[in-house]
Amino acid sequence: MIVVERIALSVSGMHCDHCVESVTQALKGLDGVKLAKVSLADNRAQVTYDNEKVTLEDMVSAIKSAGYEAERLQE
Numbered sequence: 888m889i890v891v892e893r894i895a896l897s898v899s900g901m902h903c904d905h906c907v908e909s910v911t912q913a914l915k916g917l918d919g920v921k922l923a924k925v926s927l928a929d930n931r932a933q934v935t936y937d938n939e940k941v942t943l944e945d946m947v948s949a950i951k952s953a954g955y956e957a958e959r960l961q962e
């Protein structure tokens with residue numbers, strides 16, 4: 888069963904389009920992430936994902952590995 892959810896993350900440490908691209912690729916590289924929309928202006932990432940394949944912790948650690956910090960944003 889595929890359970891698709893959407894969450895918003897607050898991402899810190901981004902300062903240019905290259906950073907946005909790095910964070911986007913880090914998220915999209917995870918199995919189960921369907922969509923990742925990263926905004927430099929808001930320091931946010933909107934992620935649509937299959938919650939049976941990927942967790943919030945996976946996303947946060949992928950973003951950390953790319954060199955940025957992230958945490959869940961309550962919408």
Ligand SMILES: [Cu+2]
Nearest residue numbers: 902903905906
């Ligand atoms: Cu940058």
